[in-house]
Amino acid sequence: MTAQILTALPVVDHLKSDLKSRVAELKSRxxxxxxxxxxxxxxxxxxxxxxxxxxxxxxxxxxxxxxxxxxxxxxxxxxxxxxxxxxxxxxxxxxxxxxxxxxxxxxxxxxxxxPEKDIDGFHKDNTNAIYSGSTNLKLMLPCTPKGVLYLLKFYGIELAGKHVVVIGRSLIVGKPLSMLMSNFDATVTLAHSKTKNLAEITKIADIIVVAIGKTHFIHASHLNPSKKTIIIDVGMNTLNGKLTGDVAPDVLNVAGAVTPVPGGVGPMTVLSLIENLITAAENKFKG
Ligand SMILES: NC(=O)c1ccc[n+]([C@@H]2O[C@H](COP(=O)([O-])OP(=O)(O)OC[C@H]3O[C@@H](n4cnc5c(N)ncnc54)[C@H](OP(=O)(O)O)[C@@H]3O)[C@@H](O)[C@H]2O)c1
The missing domain is CATH 3.40.50.10860 (Leucine Dehydrogenase, chain A, domain 1)
Known part of the structure; x- marks a missing residue:
């Protein structure tokens, strides 16, 4: 196994202390x-x-x-x-x-x-910010895309100029995340179930985000080992009673870095939800 494992734990610990102090400030008011x-x-x-x-x-x-x-x-x-x-x-x-x-x-x-209480970030007034090009992560953005961006930021993974392939075009993950990554100057390909020759596209990606809900769908054969691809596994599936992602274990021998399931995108999503909650409470003090 050569891939770096991008666990959420240090990111959550880091961001949690900031959230605690924001709550303490609110309580003082x-x-x-x-x-x-x-x-x-x-x-x-x-x-x-x-x-x-x-x-x-x-x-x-x-x-x-x-x-x-x-x-x-x-x-x-x-x-x-x-x-x-x-x-x-x-x-x-x-x-x-x-x-x-x-x-x-x-x-x-x-x-x-x-919209002021929409901490899932699904309301059209909140998603509008994404389509108008915002890169402000403190807005009430959909939680999984926001969590993925926080994780990449923590691990120092730049998006500008990178080719990102997002697989899955749901309203809660693939679509908003692909648009947000474009806002951060990535070149984004949004793939889905009708995409032809997916492996040809994933082999030229710098970063792959897979959010389709199919156990171990992305294999080592989808990657070009010389690219040291970064893989964000959003999938949450059950295999033999255990939570598992959309990425197969053989990828760990060829990828540059991979988020684990469990312990990757899931905790980042929950963290982003709490961040949205605190932002919503803080916004009550703003004009
Ligand atoms: N970790 C977390 O916090 C978190 C949060 C949200 C979701 N999830 C997980 O992420 C996964 C996706 O959920 P979702 O709600 O975003 O999506 P979804 O609404 O379930 O849609 C699945 C997407 O995957 C695409 N797809 C399906 N089979 C494919 C294939 N063989 N090749 C390429 N694309 C394919 C579909 O394409 P079409 O559009 O062409 O049908 C669709 O866009 C699920 O496992 C879900 O549990 C995890």
Whole structure:
């Protein structure tokens, strides 16, 4: 194994101390940041993600409120719950934990939380910053793209002039991340399930981000060993009961650096969510 392992742990430790001091400053002004998570049902994976969010939220001195709703909740009652959270002055950040029940999926979920409390960074007023070319990581950006950028910054990995291949074009990861990387002057190729000859494209990449949800999809054969490619593995899959990424272990012999799963992009995503929460609370003091 020759690849450097880009673990989130030192990045999280480094950024967590900054978040703690920002919360202490808020507390000195009488504000305790509070996150509310809206969960419909009791999906075990969702409950596990929520536990991670609650843990980090409390570690930095913020508070956490879970609003658990029955899967049978009517559209009207669901919207009413969100309205009251949007109006609640003690709540600074709201997330709607996905997935919601099928009958709620037709709602415009991304835009139901008011932009000031949209710590997932999905509201169109928040995503606009990405499309207008911003490189300000302190904005309420979608959490996984933001987390990836913080991780690259911590490890001193420059984006300007690099060829980045982002595989997967979802609204929460691939699309915003590819645009943000372009804002940082990378040359970005956005690949997806209809991309032809993917390995020819990945072999000329300096950095590959894979976010498709397919266990061990990217292999050593997708890489040119002389490029010492940096690989960001966003995938979260289950293999024999264990969390695993989209990148196969043989890549470790040819890549320059790889993020692990678990312990890579996942913790960076949660950290970015808490960062957005604290920013939301701080923004209340701004004009
Ligand atoms: N670590 C974290 O914090 C975090 C956060 C979010 C998501 N994730 C994980 O990231 C993965 C992707 O999730 P997502 O929500 O971003 O995406 P998604 O909505 O599940 O969409 C998957 C994307 O992958 C593309 N794709 C599927 N098969 C492909 C193939 N064979 N070759 C190339 N592209 C292919 C699809 O292309 P088309 O558009 O052509 O269908 C689509 O754009 C999942 O494992 C998810 O659990 C992790």
């Amino acid at each position: 009488g504000v305790i940041p509070c996150m509310s998570v809206v969960l419909v049902g009791d999906n075990p994976a969702s409950l596990s993600y929520i536990r991670n969010k609650k843990k980090l939220c409390e570690e930095v001195g913020s508070t956490f409120k879970l609003v658990q709703l029955p899967t049978s909740i009517s559209e009207k009652d669901f919207l009413q719950q969100l309205k009251s959270l949007n109006q609640d002055l003690t709540i600074h950040g709201i997330i709607i934990q996905l997935p919601v029940s099928d009958h709620l999926k037709k709602l415009d979920i991304a835009n139901l939380v008011v």
